[in-house]
Amino acid sequence: MNRLTLSALGITTLTAAWTFGATDVPSIAPSTKIVFNDNRDPAGALVDGLLELELEIVQGSWHLLGDDEPAGEVLAFAERGKAPSIPGPLIRVPLGTEVHVTVTNPLDTAIVIRGLGARHDGAIAPLRLAPGTTRDVQFMADVEGTYFYWGALTAARLGDRNFEDSQLSGVLAVDGPNTPTDDRIMMIGVWFDGRLPDGSPDFGREFLVINGRPWPHTERLTYDMGDSIRWRLVNTSSDTHAMHLHGFYFRVDARGDMVRDTLYWPQQRRMAVTERFPSGTTMSLVWSPDRPGGWIFHCHMSVHVAPNATMGPDRLSEEQRFLPLFQEGHHDADPNMHAVQGMGGLLMATYVRPPPGWVPNEPKRREMRLFINSVPASGGLSGRQFGYVLQEGDREPARDSVRLPGPTLVLRKGEPTSIRVFNRTDEPSQVHWHGLEIESYFDGVAGLGGYPERLTPAILPGDSFEIRITPPRAGSFMYHTHINDLRQQGSGLYGAFVVLDEGERWDPQTDRVFIFGETPFRDDEIPVLNGANPPEPITFRVGTTYRLRFMDITLNRPNTRLRFLRDGFPVLWMPLAKDGFDLPPGQRTLQRAERTIAVGETMDYRYTPDQPGELHLELRQGNGVLLFDQVVMVVQ
Ligand SMILES: [Cu+2]
Incomplete structure (x- = not known):
């Protein structure tokens, strides 16, 4: 397990280890x-x-x-x-x-x-x-x-x-x-x-x-x-x-x-x-x-793509290296080159050459407006709470409206859509459309997406950026910041993205998103479900069939054991899709509701309650430590 956690960084008093600093590896002659x-x-x-x-x-x-x-x-x-x-x-x-x-x-x-x-x-x-x-x-x-x-x-x-x-x-x-x-x-x-x-x-x-x-x-x-x-x-x-x-x-x-x-x-x-x-x-x-x-x-673990550690006389302690990334984000020389200047570690890049005369098609689009807002946090590490807010109707949402998580964006398969993203915060941001088969330029990676002559920019404070997408596939996806994610995503810049099939209607009663994120500003290690812990339990009906869309957009958790329990035992459910891609029929079988889920995965299940009762959602770390155990459903 990675030792670095939000909690380790949330502690403002230096631990003994940090006070004494690090010891050097015995030096070996130049070789x-x-x-x-x-x-x-x-x-x-x-x-x-x-x-x-x-x-x-x-x-x-x-x-x-x-x-x-x-x-x-x-x-x-x-x-x-x-x-x-x-x-x-x-x-x-x-x-x-x-x-x-x-x-x-x-x-x-x-x-x-x-x-x-x-x-x-x-x-x-x-x-x-x-x-x-x-x-x-x-x-x-x-x-x-x-x-x-x-x-x-x-x-x-x-x-x-x-x-x-x-x-x-x-x-x-x-x-x-x-x-x-x-x-x-x-x-x-x-x-x-x-x-x-x-x-x-x-x-x-x-x-x-x-x-x-x-x-x-x-x-x-x-x-x-x-x-x-x-x-x-x-x-x-x-x-x-x-x-x-x-x-x-x-x-x-x-x-x-x-x-x-x-x-x-x-x-x-x-x-x-x-x-x-x-x-x-x-x-x-x-x-x-x-x-x-x-x-x-x-x-997808944010600490594994944070800017690299320094070597030689510039070496930093864990706290010196990571605290600023949570507090302020990485200060890029050029925010428009964030992917190159503000990321490190386990990342590699590919370039897919456009064929001669490549032109993306430009149909008429349904228009949506998404705002990146931030407000001072009531307390805590970064001092800002971030959030996505979708404009409903003709009026722009208030500048101080911030909700966790961001709104569930519902798009339709095959429908050309334009999402204009407004950055009302004081720092550069960008949005990554996780799992979506989108054009490179709109994929949210500043300084690397797009083409050498037209790279994806950061969305600078006060500026906006138009995303054009025509989702080719129905399923469960996510959107989240791709700049300074330790700070911005850890403080709320994420949400669910659902693409409906042709002819499918969005029924919020039977179609449920369960998205896990981090708890901003808490020096414990407890993830939140749909922005809360404990979440508000939902009422389900015996005999009704539900679609449950699980999404993990925590920061650094690749090994979370998820179980969905009644009276301490996993219920039976049927997996339908992973990462928004429908599973082949042979993998759609009724099975016990337990699975290991990693940050960056989505999983869809079909579930039909067969008796009344309370349903617990339980999350454990890979080492068995309990992270979350709450009643999330009451079946009547
Ligand atoms: Cu990693």
């Missing part, structure tokens, strides 16, 4: 330069079905923020005769290849390497390397899939590896006869450039990387419309993430871990815009852009 590995070139020599690979463990300098920036001193794998790299050398072989790996540990400390072995047994013996020794292992690449290998000084779990050995990881990919080879492989890692006196990671010095680099240093990928974009992701960081693609669905084709990879058959596949991504797991996804422009793929 070999570590290079980045974009996982395109397989390592080793493959001759007659046998791959020979010699690996070494090397202490090196990792210039993750650029050559002119200070370097981290970490351990990395090197292929013999080549520079050490992060991630480590890519082992990628056809199914059935014999793999012979020799590993040398020149350090004066032992290293344990896991993941080098055949997969069919379901268990792989660790390779233990005493100081100054070389060992080898030979195994068959016997099961198709995406796997990884990793080394550690002491940790027995990936989740315990945060410091100098945290980048000792490499991908092991086994290609079947039909595996496309035009894919890209991305490995996610985390590294802490320091620890607190109690030995725990210092989140003021946290770096989250994709193939060895944090945003905006991650690789930029360029594609054409209609390309099949295949990515394999490997999470060797110590944390769970919630990976989110803007503008498009991706199809999840496989999920796995170090030893197993489950290649989904068509009925098991799902379309998603956000996928939970626990530590030590892998995923294969494919997507195909049908609209051009700049698009981002990122972790």
Whole structure:
């Protein structure tokens, strides 16, 4: 779990740990330069079905923020005769290849390497390397899939590896006869450039990387419309993430871990815009852009896309780094370039080239007006409460009207719609239309969306911006700020976005949104449901069928266990859609009302109460800690 929470930052008195500051990692003499590995070139020599690979463990300098920036001193794998790299050398072989790996540990400390072995047994013996020794292992690449290998000084779990050995990881990919080879492989890692006196990671010095680099240093990928974009992701960081693609669905084709990879058959596949991504797991996804422009793929946990920590003499403590992001937001040199200047960590960008003569069509549109308001908060961290307000009728809403959450925007599939967003606050903002297949320019990512010659701007104070959208799909979506989200989204800038099917009528009695957000200005860790905790219970009728739209737009929660209980037991409901995309019929089965939900996911269910009573909604953290347990429905 991420240690950083609103509550940790809500405490104005310094804790002992912060008062004493962070201790330095023992310094290592300047060493070999570590290079980045974009996982395109397989390592080793493959001759007659046998791959020979010699690996070494090397202490090196990792210039993750650029050559002119200070370097981290970490351990990395090197292929013999080549520079050490992060991630480590890519082992990628056809199914059935014999793999012979020799590993040398020149350090004066032992290293344990896991993941080098055949997969069919379901268990792989660790390779233990005493100081100054070389060992080898030979195994068959016997099961198709995406796997990884990793080394550690002491940790027995990936989740315990945060410091100098945290980048000792490499991908092991086994290609079947039909595996496309035009894919890209991305490995996610985390590294802490320091620890607190109690030995725990210092989140003021946290770096989250994709193939060895944090945003905006991650690789930029360029594609054409209609390309099949295949990515394999490997999470060797110590944390769970919630990976989110803007503008498009991706199809999840496989999920796995170090030893197993489950290649989904068509009925098991799902379309998603956000996928939970626990530590030590892998995923294969494919997507195909049908609209051009700049698009981002990122972790939806706000602290994982906050501006990167600083290194060297400019190092900041956790509090120095994050408190201003909650209090004031990141001060970009140019707010119109927020995505590039005000974000970091787990984010990568793609550019989809427009075909020659590309012109978006310009039909007549239904018009809506949405206001971003803010008022002084009655107390608390940021000092401002933010909120979206929709204009109803001819009069603009009052400047001091702020409600949590924002209004549920109801649009119709296929109906061209214009939403003009007015920013009446004192800071730049933008709106991201989460899960909606929208044009890049209107997607809400200032400085990256749109085209090089026409980038999406921030909506500056006093200014407005027109969003044009024609939703192609009915379903449950969200909208939220995409600037300074720790502060703006954490203080109320989010809402539900429902697209109705052709001919469908919005019935607020039977169609219910349950949107989770953070509690602004409270130094506890309790999410709010529809802006309140406890929420006002809703009355349901026995025998009536309801559609329940669950949406998670909390800040940093990838592992929330949701249960819907009567008398302590989950009721039965039927999942209908994930992220606004209808589930295939085989996945629409009556099941127990319990699921793990990540920030950035929406889930629709059908529920028909069969007896009177009170229904509780229960939320627990991944570690079981109770977050929320309230009566949300009374069935009569
Ligand atoms: Cu994350």
